[in-house]
Amino acid sequence: MIEIKNVSFRYGKHKPLFDDFSLNIEDGRIVGLLGKNGAGKSTLLRLIAGLLSPQKGELLVNAYKPGQRLPDYLASIYMIPEEFSLPPVSVDGYVKALSPLYPDFDQEKMSSILEEFELNRRDKFHKLSHGQRKKFLIAFAFASQCRLLILDEPTNGLDIPSKSLFRKVMVRSVGEQQLVLISTHQVKDIDTIIDSVVTLDKGQLVLQDNIENIGRKYLFETASDLTGDARIIYSEKSPSGYRIIRANEGNDETKIDLELFFNAIINKTIY
Amino acid sequence: MKQNSFFSINRFGRFLSAYMQLNYKRYLYIIAGAFIAFYAWFLFFMNNTLHHFDVQYSFYMSCLSMGALALGAFVGSAFPEWSDKIKTGNYLLLPASTFEKALSQFLIYIVGGILFFCVIFYVDAHLARWTLMHTERYISGEHTIDALNGVMLSKIYQSDEPWSLILWIIFSIACLLFSIRLFFSRFGLVKTVIAVGAILFLFFFCLTFSSFLFYADENTVFRLLDLKTPVHNVHKGWDNVAILFFVFFGATTFLSLCLAYFKLKEKQV
Numbered sequence: 001m002i003e004i005k006n007v008s009f010r011y012g013k014h015k016p017l018f019d020d021f022s023l024n025i026e027d028g029r030i031v032g033l034l035g036k037n038g039a040g041k042s043t044l045l046r047l048i049a050g051l052l053s054p055q056k057g058e059l060l061v062n063a064y065k066p067g068q069r070l071p072d073y074l075a076s077i078y079m080i081p082e083e084f085s086l087p088p089v090s091v092d093g094y095v096k097a098l099s100p101l102y103p104d105f106d107q108e109k110m111s112s113i114l115e116e117f118e119l120n121r122r123d124k125f126h127k128l129s130h131g132q133r134k135k136f137l138i139a140f141a142f143a144s145q146c147r148l149l150i151l152d153e154p155t156n157g158l159d160i161p162s163k164s165l166f167r168k169v170m171v172r173s174v175g176e177q178q179l180v181l182i183s184t185h186q187v188k189d190i191d192t193i194i195d196s197v198v199t200l201d202k203g204q205l206v207l208q209d210n211i212e213n214i215g216r217k218y219l220f221e222t223a224s225d226l227t228g229d230a231r232i233i234y235s236e237k238s239p240s241g242y243r244i245i246r247a248n249e250g251n252d253e254t255k256i257d258l259e260l261f262f263n264a265i266i267n268k269t270i271y
Numbered sequence: 272m273k274q275n276s277f278f279s280i281n282r283f284g285r286f287l288s289a290y291m292q293l294n295y296k297r298y299l300y301i302i303a304g305a306f307i308a309f310y311a312w313f314l315f316f317m318n319n320t321l322h323h324f325d326v327q328y329s330f331y332m333s334c335l336s337m338g339a340l341a342l343g344a345f346v347g348s349a350f351p352e353w354s355d356k357i358k359t360g361n362y363l364l365l366p367a368s369t370f371e372k373a374l375s376q377f378l379i380y381i382v383g384g385i386l387f388f389c390v391i392f393y394v395d396a397h398l399a400r401w402t403l404m405h406t407e408r409y410i411s412g413e414h415t416i417d418a419l420n421g422v423m424l425s426k427i428y429q430s431d432e433p434w435s436l437i438l439w440i441i442f443s444i445a446c447l448l449f450s451i452r453l454f455f456s457r458f459g460l461v462k463t464v465i466a467v468g469a470i471l472f473l474f475f476f477c478l479t480f481s482s483f484l485f486y487a488d489e490n491t492v493f494r495l496l497d498l499k500t501p502v503h504n505v506h507k508g509w510d511n512v513a514i515l516f517f518v519f520f521g522a523t524t525f526l527s528l529c530l531a532y533f534k535l536k537e538k539q540v
Contacts, residue, residue: 046360050364051360071368097289101289
């Protein structure tokens, strides 16, 4: 569980990125962290991981203060940063070296995910493409079975089949007690797997809601024109007409268009 | 069972093992490089400059001094992840305590560095001598090379100061290089060497200046490290100047290691 209370953070003498920021996230969820460039997503993930410390306020993750970087805490989280670097060893060498540091590491799960991602344990990292190395890190993260997984732009660099595989593997691998935080700009890559959305804008929490509630409140449809429907909250032109968001006044349900929803939030049409 | 957050021998063992498994190639290359470089160094200078020295242990002394600089450069390159923000982040997130991370680097770069340096220096000195002794110039008996041994080592060091003080100063400077490294990311080694050089220069300058100032009758010309202070033997070869050095470098060691720990603990990326 992540509890952030009145946190303030700034880089050096810059303007505060977070000022009196609060957020609570329960365990057992896959949370999509959305926001424009510079909204503070990566900084928030770094604060949660313990790579940065807030200047004010309280930040607790599973009752640990991440900034203290206590070993038990570090063994309970795994972070895939947007930009990463792997040592000049083989897949197997890395797994053998680092898996003993994670008490719940599941070797069988690692092997099965590597197989699905078509990665060979004998492959050397320097011979793998960026996407393959990212797939390895995703496999390691899921096999670590850490209570908190922090994934910063996990689908960047993955090809289309791999993105689909990533979603399948994630849904199958994440346990009920785990919390997965996924920060991404490519909302379409994760819209079917997340069960909660947190949206940031300029260091402010704009929205925190679960997917069920969003589906209950809004309908996501396409329309050939926009005339005569007062319930349309937001619309965007598309090749086949318009993608629209309407208030859900009945019990209808539609597939959530997360990208459209995000654009509506950023344009302050919703919330 | 919840393990100690500061130090756990099992966790430290796992961490050190993981670190070495990921980085063993780097250290093998450094050891192999140092072995070849020292061998070539000995071979060249033994053959060309050894006979310019009045006594052969002076030659070994000059080699030892140059070797100590190489060792200093190795110690100053501790925390290799620091040169890259991404690698620093990865390193900080490895499940081990700050103390265990600092200790692992201390063991690799200071303890391991000094041990390997002594072994490589000794083996290369003998290997180079053995190689040259099989060349015509030496077979004929025209020249000879004395082997590096314990007796020669004792002759190398001819100062009145106790051996333990010199070892203490070397260890202290190594600790200083180790901790100052944590303050720099890009071109860390160069900046570390410059910073440590400046600190040592400042210390010796202040020492000489104080001696010049307070013992004006004895010190008529200001020359760095030319101290003409009254010397009192305190205990078994330890005089007041030796004790001053011991205390200063002791404090430097303690502060350096504390500084390294807290710098590592407070590091943010």
